[in-house]
Amino acid sequence: MSVSSFSQRRPRLPRPGWLAALLTLTASTAAGLISVGPNATPAAAVLTGVAAALSAGIGARAVAARRRSHTGRSAESPAAQWKSYTETLVQPVPAQLPPSNSTFRGRATELANLQERHERWRDRQRAGQAGAPVVIFLHGMAGIGKTAVAQTLAHAIKSGYPDGQLYSNLGVAGTARPPGQVLHSFLSALGWDVELIPDSTAERAWLFRVLTRGKRMLIVLDAARDQAQLRELMPSESRCTVVVTSRRDLSPAFGARSLQIGPLTPDDGLDLLAAALAQGPDFDLGAATEIVDACGAHPLALRAAADLAMQGQHSLPGLAARLQEPGGLQTVLYAPSRDLHDRLSGEYRQLSTDHQKAFRLLAFVSSRTFVPWVLRPASEVELPEAENLLADLASAQLVLAAGRDEVTAIDRYELPPITRQLAASLAEPADDATGAGLRLDEAYLEAAERVIRELDPDFAVGRPDITDRWLPQDALFATRVANQGQAKAWVREEYSNLLRVIRLARERSDHALSARIASWLGGCMPRGVAVRDVLDGFTRGIDSAHQVSEAAVIDVLLARGAYWTALEQYGAAFDDFAEALSRCHTGRFATRRVTVERRCGEAYLRAGEHGAAARRLARAEELAGQLPRGEQMLPLIRTLRFLADPEVRAPAPIGQVPPDDELGYWTALARSDEAVTIANDWATAETFLSEAARDYHGDLRRAATIGYWQSRLYLARFHRKTGDVADVRRAVRSGHRSLHDHHQLGDVAGQIRVRCILVGAYLAAGRPDTAANQLEAARRQRSHVDPWLTRPGNPLDAVLRRAHAETRLQGGQRQQAMDDLRTAATVLAAHDDHRAVAEIAALTNNHVEELLDAAEPEILSATAVRAYLDREIPTTVGQAATLRVEVSAAHLLRYQGAVTNDTITVLVCSADADVRPMGVTIDLGRLDGDVHLVHEIRPRRAGRVQVKVQLYAPADGVLLQEFTTGLPPVARAQQDAA
Numbered sequence: 001m002s003v004s005s006f007s008q009r010r011p012r013l014p015r016p017g018w019l020a021a022l023l024t025l026t027a028s029t030a031a032g033l034i035s036v037g038p039n040a041t042p043a044a045a046v047l048t049g050v051a052a053a054l055s056a057g058i059g060a061r062a063v064a065a066r067r068r069s070h071t072g073r074s075a076e077s078p079a080a081q082w083k084s085y086t087e088t089l090v091q092p093v094p095a096q097l098p099p100s101n102s103t104f105r106g107r108a109t110e111l112a113n114l115q116e117r118h119e120r121w122r123d124r125q126r127a128g129q130a131g132a133p134v135v136i137f138l139h140g141m142a143g144i145g146k147t148a149v150a151q152t153l154a155h156a157i158k159s160g161y162p163d164g165q166l167y168s169n170l171g172v173a174g175t176a177r178p179p180g181q182v183l184h185s186f187l188s189a190l191g192w193d194v195e196l197i198p199d200s201t202a203e204r205a206w207l208f209r210v211l212t213r214g215k216r217m218l219i220v221l222d223a224a225r226d227q228a229q230l231r232e233l234m235p236s237e238s239r240c241t242v243v244v245t246s247r248r249d250l251s252p253a254f255g256a257r258s259l260q261i262g263p264l265t266p267d268d269g270l271d272l273l274a275a276a277l278a279q280g281p282d283f284d285l286g287a288a289t290e291i292v293d294a295c296g297a298h299p300l301a302l303r304a305a306a307d308l309a310m311q312g313q314h315s316l317p318g319l320a321a322r323l324q325e326p327g328g329l330q331t332v333l334y335a336p337s338r339d340l341h342d343r344l345s346g347e348y349r350q351l352s353t354d355h356q357k358a359f360r361l362l363a364f365v366s367s368r369t370f371v372p373w374v375l376r377p378a379s380e381v382e383l384p385e386a387e388n389l390l391a392d393l394a395s396a397q398l399v400l401a402a403g404r405d406e407v408t409a410i411d412r413y414e415l416p417p418i419t420r421q422l423a424a425s426l427a428e429p430a431d432d433a434t435g436a437g438l439r440l441d442e443a444y445l446e447a448a449e450r451v452i453r454e455l456d457p458d459f460a461v462g463r464p465d466i467t468d469r470w471l472p473q474d475a476l477f478a479t480r481v482a483n484q485g486q487a488k489a490w491v492r493e494e495y496s497n498l499l500r501v502i503r504l505a506r507e508r509s510d511h512a513l514s515a516r517i518a519s520w521l522g523g524c525m526p527r528g529v530a531v532r533d534v535l536d537g538f539t540r541g542i543d544s545a546h547q548v549s550e551a552a553v554i555d556v557l558l559a560r561g562a563y564w565t566a567l568e569q570y571g572a573a574f575d576d577f578a579e580a581l582s583r584c585h586t587g588r589f590a591t592r593r594v595t596v597e598r599r600c601g602e603a604y605l606r607a608g609e610h611g612a613a614a615r616r617l618a619r620a621e622e623l624a625g626q627l628p629r630g631e632q633m634l635p636l637i638r639t640l641r642f643l644a645d646p647e648v649r650a651p652a653p654i655g656q657v658p659p660d661d662e663l664g665y666w667t668a669l670a671r672s673d674e675a676v677t678i679a680n681d682w683a684t685a686e687t688f689l690s691e692a693a694r695d696y697h698g699d700l701r702r703a704a705t706i707g708y709w710q711s712r713l714y715l716a717r718f719h720r721k722t723g724d725v726a727d728v729r730r731a732v733r734s735g736h737r738s739l740h741d742h743h744q745l746g747d748v749a750g751q752i753r754v755r756c757i758l759v760g761a762y763l764a765a766g767r768p769d770t771a772a773n774q775l776e777a778a779r780r781q782r783s784h785v786d787p788w789l790t791r792p793g794n795p796l797d798a799v800l801r802r803a804h805a806e807t808r809l810q811g812g813q814r815q816q817a818m819d820d821l822r823t824a825a826t827v828l829a830a831h832d833d834h835r836a837v838a839e840i841a842a843l844t845n846n847h848v849e850e851l852l853d854a855a856e857p858e859i860l861s862a863t864a865v866r867a868y869l870d871r872e873i874p875t876t877v878g879q880a881a882t883l884r885v886e887v888s889a890a891h892l893l894r895y896q897g898a899v900t901n902d903t904i905t906v907l908v909c910s911a912d913a914d915v916r917p918m919g920v921t922i923d924l925g926r927l928d929g930d931v932h933l934v935h936e937i938r939p940r941r942a943g944r945v946q947v948k949v950q951l952y953a954p955a956d957g958v959l960l961q962e963f964t965t966g967l968p969p970v971a972r973a974q975q976d977a978a
Contacts, residue, residue, distance in 0.1 A: 106268025
């Protein structure tokens with residue numbers, strides 16, 4: 001890139017003849033310009049010789065000026081002296097670039113960007129459109145890898161600079177290296193006699209530009225401190241290129257644009273950690289993923305972590321566990337081998353007192369990203385000063401710019417994990433963290449009320465006017481959040497702050513505000529927010545909602561049910577949905593009834609019960625079609641229906657859907673699925689998921705699900721299309737990221753599903769021992785999942801069976817493996833999970849139809865019993881409902897000849913309800929089809945209802961088998977709800 005402003009402020013060297021004429025007009029003029037006089041120094045004399053030689057047309061060659069004896073030659077003219085020097089000169093080609101870093105990993109995007117800039121400006125030079133050297137700037141926080149990127153770039157482009165490369169570190173031990181000192185080393189490298197190097201920095205800079213004139217040289221200036229330091233080190237030759245790294249962005253003063261180097265991608269972070277540990281294929285990817293996440297993919301922090309592991313201070317899993325603890329990052333922050341704390345605190349020490357306090361107070365802002373006005377209540381400063389403070393902290397690279405919020409039009413910032421730990425470690429008693437936290441809560445309460453009033457003008461009725469204490473009176477963000485349909489995205493960013501607002505509003509008996517905010521906290525699960533804090537917020541919200549209205553109670557119940565669904569606690573989720581539905585007893589709650597059906601459909605879909613999901617979503621679509629403005633709900637419902645049943649028409653293209661955070665997420669998944677199942681376009685599917693992973697990284701539940709989809713996609717592509725081991729590697733990486741996210745989420749069922757994908761990925765990678773470990777871990781975790789997920793014929797067990805079959809197949813037990821795969825396929829087909837069946841078909845080299853047709857009747861035992869209410873609407877306590885129980889004939893006939901008199905009694909009982917009749921006797925000799933039983937059930941309590949179906953041999957007195965199944969939860973009686 002060109003340094004246009006630099007070339008304007010410091011003109012290029014004039015033509016040789018003109019310069020010589022200028023310098024040799026008179027002896028006194030030359031002496032005045034370059035300090036030549038009767039007692040001139042040898043260096044000054046040489047400079048005079050340079051000027052005279054230029055006048056004589058000899059030219060200043062960038063060569064080593066070997067000092068020669070002046071004995072008996074004092075009468076020679078300066079031009080003659082210069083000519084005599086050049087006659088015996090050897091022209092060196094400096095090669096000062098440090099060797100390539102063997103553990104450098106990643107940065108493909110950044111390097112491509114920098115090389116593209118380099119080539120673009122070289123093209124301009126070749127076309128005669130640029131008269132100054134190419135200058136490429138990189139900046140970023142301490143330890144982020146600027147030097148490594150610059151050196152890698154320099155090695156990539158050095159072949160275009162045959163006259164050599166110069167390199168200098170401009171910052172040593174936290175201080176700026178004087179430009180004159182750097183120029184001295186450059187002149188020496190260019191061959192100039194060190195005894196003839198001028199004392200003046202200006203003279204050295206002039207000589208440096210003379211010696212690099214006409215040269216194609218690459219110059220790397222690492223760790224620049226300020227603009228003044230750089231100005232003296234810039235060549236004027238347009239065919240030179242200068243690469244500059246600095247912590248702060250120094251490029252504007254040179255008319256350029258710097259590239260900010262940020263944290264590594266998760267994959268690149270894993271690669272760097274593996275390289276630093278010199279690990280091979282047995283690299284503990286699970287622990288490494290946790291370390292990369294804890295360190296925020298900060299390169300120097302990862303290298304410090306690797307040092308600790310290599311020195312034997314921690315095993316990799318032990319280090320991962322340590323970093324997850326509160327304050328655990330101090331382990332790498334103070335690691336003696338990398339002085340990361342000193343590097344970061346060096347920038348902190350250069351800040352003013354106000355800036356230092358602002359930085360420390362940011363550690364108490366719990367949200368991952370924040371806007372400038374958070375410093376207004378935290379530091380009690382005016383908004384313009386708060387904005388300036390954050391901008392300065394970002395300039396010092398202690399906080400990172402998180403981009404401009406397209407919704408609120410406000411710049412957001414982020415405190416990376418490593419600098420958050422630094423800020424917390426620097427806390428001072430005078431910071432008044434308690435007071436700052438209370439003022440922050442007040443500010444967010446004000447912000448939340450503004451947004452609510454924009455979304456619902458009726459909310460302001462009867463409420464006092466908002467006191468504009470912390471937010472600017474002309475703030476437009478509330479209007480933008482409400483009008484652009486992005487309230488959910490805003491809630492995700494401010495989730496932890498809004499939890500505190502619920503508490504504050506509840507303490508002040510502002511029940512309307514407390515309940516309304518709680519109703520926003522549905523399926524979103526930001527990183528770093530404890531489950532117990534969220535559930536406590538919901539408890540407060542529901543208590544407040546009971547003080548407000550029936551509608552408020554329904555809304556908070558729906559939100560909490562969605563949150564339980566995200567945790568895969570389906571029993572609790574359906575409890576909340578059931579109670580919400582029981583309250584939708586009038587027409588004015590018709591819209592909420594649609595939402596209940598849609599939320600139930602989402603829950604079934606997440607659990608893998610696609611058939612049940614499709615039925616609930618179809619009901620939601622039917623109800624929405626009956627509402628005056630129900631069409632606004634249809635895009636999301638239809639997108640979910642497509643995911644539950646691909647036979648349903650595809651959702652609207654992304655460009656045609658309204659901007660909505662939730663719809664955008666589900667649409668990305670639907671489009672990825674559609675690309676594979678309909679168009680067989682794997683690359684497009686991968687793109688949709690990659691974009692979704694970037695957009696929803698901050699939402700733990702969505703990030704976990706997207707990672708699972710990515711891992712599944714890569715593994716399916718390996719088996720069904722490419723056979724490329726790179727896809728296996730991607731599947732393993734994505735799987736471990738998803739496993740980590742599910743672990744943080746507390747979703748045990750999600751961890752089991754991901755581990756089962758990792759079983760297949762590790763088998764494909766030729767690592768059966770690791771695959772077996774993943775399978776064993778998944779089996780152990782099964783006992784900790786919600787009992788709702790372990791009903792007979794559940795899809796989670798089918799997924800486990802498939803993983804076990806894959807290990808058997810790898811171990812040569814083909815027949816047993818094929819039987820297990822067919823069984824798993826049948827169970828999954830019973831739940832209409834056609835995608836999973838297709839994956840199994842690919843493993844067995846069968847078509848889906850062949851796989852299902854080949855299934856023997858016995859394998860239907862996994863779905864032998866179904867118990868369900870006649871209507872999919874939960875009943876209330878004490879109210880009779882019809883319970884239908886179906887028992888597979890194929891399963892019953894397995895006992896024919898094994899029990900006395902071929903008689904089996906089917907017993908139906910429940911500790912939670914009265915069931916009549918309890919038992920029906922079956923004569924296996926006369927069985928001509930599946931058994932369909934009808935019972936009356938009266939729940940005795942609210943909540944979950946568990947029904948046991950027992951197969952009993954009465955003549956033998958033997959209980960043959962027992963199935964436990966869960967029914968939709970029961971709401972409390974309507975009169976109790978009042």
